[in-house]
Amino acid sequence: MTVEASRGARDEAPPELVQLLTPEGERVEHPDYDLDLTPEEIRSLYRDLVLVRRIDLEAVALQRQGELGIWASLLGQEAAQIGSGRALTDSDMAFPTYREHGVAWCRDVDPVKLLGLFRGVNHGGWDPKEHNFHLYTIVIGSQTLHAVGYAMGIQRDDATAATIVYFGDGATSQGDVNESFIWASVFNAPVVFFCQNNQWAISEPLEKQTRIPLYRRASGFGFPGIRVDGNDVFACLAVTRKALEAARTGQGPTLIEAFTYRMGAHTTTDDPTRYRVASELEAWKLKDPIERVKAYLFKNELADQAFFDSVDKEADQLGADLRRRCLAMPDPEPLDIFDHVYREPHALIDQERAQFAGYLEGFEK
Amino acid sequence: MTILSLSKALNEGMRKAMEDDPKVLIMGEDVGKLGGVFRVTDGLQKDFGEDRVIDTPLAESGIIGTAIGLALRGYRPVCEIQFDGFVFPAADQIITQLAKMPMRSLGAIKLPVVVRIPCGGGIGAVEHHSESPEAHFTHTAGLRVVACSNPADAYTMIQQAIRSDDPVVFFEPKRRYWEKADIDTSSTDWWTPLHAAKVVRPGADATLLAYGPMVKTCLEAAAAAEDDGRSLEVVDLRSLNPLDEAVVMESVRRTGRVVVVHEAPVYNGFGAELAARVTEQCFYHLEAPVLRVGGFSTPYPPSKLEEHYLPDLDRVLDAVDRAFGF
Numbered sequence: 001m002t003v004e005a006s007r008g009a010r011d012e013a014p015p016e017l018v019q020l021l022t023p024e025g026e027r028v029e030h031p032d033y034d035l036d037l038t039p040e041e042i043r044s045l046y047r048d049l050v051l052v053r054r055i056d057l058e059a060v061a062l063q064r065q066g067e068l069g070i071w072a073s074l075l076g077q078e079a080a081q082i083g084s085g086r087a088l089t090d091s092d093m094a095f096p097t098y099r100e101h102g103v104a105w106c107r108d109v110d111p112v113k114l115l116g117l118f119r120g121v122n123h124g125g126w127d128p129k130e131h132n133f134h135l136y137t138i139v140i141g142s143q144t145l146h147a148v149g150y151a152m153g154i155q156r157d158d159a160t161a162a163t164i165v166y167f168g169d170g171a172t173s174q175g176d177v178n179e180s181f182i183w184a185s186v187f188n189a190p191v192v193f194f195c196q197n198n199q200w201a202i203s204e205p206l207e208k209q210t211r212i213p214l215y216r217r218a219s220g221f222g223f224p225g226i227r228v229d230g231n232d233v234f235a236c237l238a239v240t241r242k243a244l245e246a247a248r249t250g251q252g253p254t255l256i257e258a259f260t261y262r263m264g265a266h267t268t269t270d271d272p273t274r275y276r277v278a279s280e281l282e283a284w285k286l287k288d289p290i291e292r293v294k295a296y297l298f299k300n301e302l303a304d305q306a307f308f309d310s311v312d313k314e315a316d317q318l319g320a321d322l323r324r325r326c327l328a329m330p331d332p333e334p335l336d337i338f339d340h341v342y343r344e345p346h347a348l349i350d351q352e353r354a355q356f357a358g359y360l361e362g363f364e365k
Numbered sequence: 366m367t368i369l370s371l372s373k374a375l376n377e378g379m380r381k382a383m384e385d386d387p388k389v390l391i392m393g394e395d396v397g398k399l400g401g402v403f404r405v406t407d408g409l410q411k412d413f414g415e416d417r418v419i420d421t422p423l424a425e426s427g428i429i430g431t432a433i434g435l436a437l438r439g440y441r442p443v444c445e446i447q448f449d450g451f452v453f454p455a456a457d458q459i460i461t462q463l464a465k466m467p468m469r470s471l472g473a474i475k476l477p478v479v480v481r482i483p484c485g486g487g488i489g490a491v492e493h494h495s496e497s498p499e500a501h502f503t504h505t506a507g508l509r510v511v512a513c514s515n516p517a518d519a520y521t522m523i524q525q526a527i528r529s530d531d532p533v534v535f536f537e538p539k540r541r542y543w544e545k546a547d548i549d550t551s552s553t554d555w556w557t558p559l560h561a562a563k564v565v566r567p568g569a570d571a572t573l574l575a576y577g578p579m580v581k582t583c584l585e586a587a588a589a590a591e592d593d594g595r596s597l598e599v600v601d602l603r604s605l606n607p608l609d610e611a612v613v614m615e616s617v618r619r620t621g622r623v624v625v626v627h628e629a630p631v632y633n634g635f636g637a638e639l640a641a642r643v644t645e646q647c648f649y650h651l652e653a654p655v656l657r658v659g660g661f662s663t664p665y666p667p668s669k670l671e672e673h674y675l676p677d678l679d680r681v682l683d684a685v686d687r688a689f690g691f
Contacts, residue, residue, distance in 0.1 A: 123469040124470050139461045142461065146434040150437050152435055153434065153437070154438065175454075176426055176430060176457075339471070341467075343475050343530040343531050347607040
């Protein structure tokens with residue numbers, strides 16, 4: 001059976017896909033998801049989409065030039081990330097994987113800080129509390145449990161807030177993700193599970209992870225699941241807003257499956273031409289998340305060419321600035337190895353630091 | 366003074382920690398109404414409520430993973446893993462997340478999580494209920510690893526572990542849960558630092574290094590050796606990471622002979638680390654190589670065989686004899 005055929009079989013009864021903006025840039029209504037945006041807000045979303053794509057492209061270029069060891073591209077997933085990220089309030093807490101550069105943008109994390117991990121100067125490097133944006137998590141699905149635990153803390157604090165946790169289609173096979181669904185359901189935790197189904201877990205297609213649409217998993221755990229057009233920034237914003245509001249008001253978790261596509265490689269070490277056909281990529285190009293907002297703005301005369309030019313110029317400046325600051329990022333000092341392993345004094349660390357310092361000093365004499 | 370069993374001392378220690386700090390939470394399978402399978406958390410849910418003593422679904426990774434999230438929110442979770450062999454489903458969360466996350470944030474976040482693990486054999490249990498997984502965790506940077514051996518230490522060490530801003534893996538010797546001692550719970554000024562080793566029996570001819578359940582076995586061996594005219598010193602390590610090297614090396618330099626005793630398999634066990642460090646630092650004081658007594662390189666055996674697997678007084682004394690034979 002071909003990939004296409006198996007997908008067709010699985011989607012015999014196609015699930016409803018929440019969509020508010022078609023790939024052609026036509027606004028459509030949905031009975032459950034209302035969204036009233038000002039022209040300024042729509043232009044702002046467009047700007048976000050363009051700028052995070054530029055951050056991503058610049059990072060890919062930096063990797064190709066040897067400045068980053070590796071990079072996980074978000075190309076194609078901008079709408080899922082900006083739509084959901086812009087639905088968050090300041091008091092909400094986000095738990096990302098390693099690909100949520102767009103959500104990081106929405107949480108005001110300086111983009112250059114995203115590069116540290118990939119350049120090899122640190123394993124994270126921003127203060128999660130300052131941005132309510134947790135560190136990138138490399139182990140697949142681990143962060144879903146952290147998000148649920150954090151949500152249980154919100155409940156105990158009697159606070160009005162929610163957590164959102166990001167993961168991919170591959171992560172849904174992990175035990176931790178399933179445990180997090182159980183915990184969230186049993187404790188009615190204020191958490192939104194945001195699955196970016198980008199169709200591929202490195203080279204493994206969705207068929208290797210599931211036999212049913214992912215959003216339907218939620219019903220088995222006892223909470224609602226919804227599938228949204230992940231390339232539609234309006235729909236992602238509306239659906240995530242509603243789910244977060246439900247969580248904040250004691251209605252428990254929601255699973256959102258953002259149906260999207262990873263246009264690039266899994267990471268810069270990957271080669272998708274080995275495992276997927278070009279026609280698939282071409283089909284998804286027609287659903288580009290940026291082009292449809294641009295078309296909408298144009299058609300409705302909400303933006304003129306000068307606006308688009310100014311955003312492109314801003315993107316150029318952002319890219320150049322990111323490049324300059326990436327190259328200026330200092331290498332860590334050798335003795336930094338011992339920093340922050342423990343918060344309280346630790347005799348073994350102190351001993352090894354002193355020994356290594358003495359060894360290094362030997363070269364300076 | 367109050368006479369308390371080791372399990373009750375842990376219970377009282379946790380109770381005190383919960384009274385002192387409203388952010389302290391207990392979580393695990395069956396820790397609420399049942400009071401834990403060993404009753405270590407007995408009565409705590411009744412007194413502190415279900416929001417602070419949390420009965421969780423049956424999944425160890427979930428317990429540690431959600432505890433991490435609670436700690437990120439400012440809580441101090443104390444997680445109970447029912448038995449040593451069941452910590453492995455949680456090993457990923459402990460090793461890749463709990464241990465590493467503070468460093469990943471360059472110190473911006475702390476994870477004051479305690480992972481309580483009833484460890485070791487000697488209670489006639491089925492498989493996966495009698496293991497000694499300490500080396501897995503002492504090998505993981507970012508974790509503190511301690512083991513109590515008696516009720517008084519249990520009472521103080523659990524409170525110190527809960528107060529620590531670092532994650533602590535806390536081993537409890539399950540076969541010693543029912544042993545009792547007189548504890549002064551009203552006093553705190555006699556508290557030994559969490560990471561200090563203790564000379565629990567002074568001696569002159571050889572040092573027995575032990576922790577957790579084997580401390581008592583070593584004390585019995587030392588008492589028996591006295592009849593043979595040998596004076597054995599027993600050091601309770603209490604903390605495995607970090608190790609209190611000062612107390613260990615001072616003892617070794619005085620006695621010149623060392624036998625390390627633990628229940629875990631000898632091969633690549635914590636005793637290997639002790640032997641290496643003692644040899645490196647006390648080479649010219651040693652009258653004999655550092656000898657190790659422990660489990661075999663086999664899975665923990667069925668309970669009808671565990672008396673042969675577990676170090677006992679005779680196996681310890683046999684090693685002491687060998688140390689004197691060099």
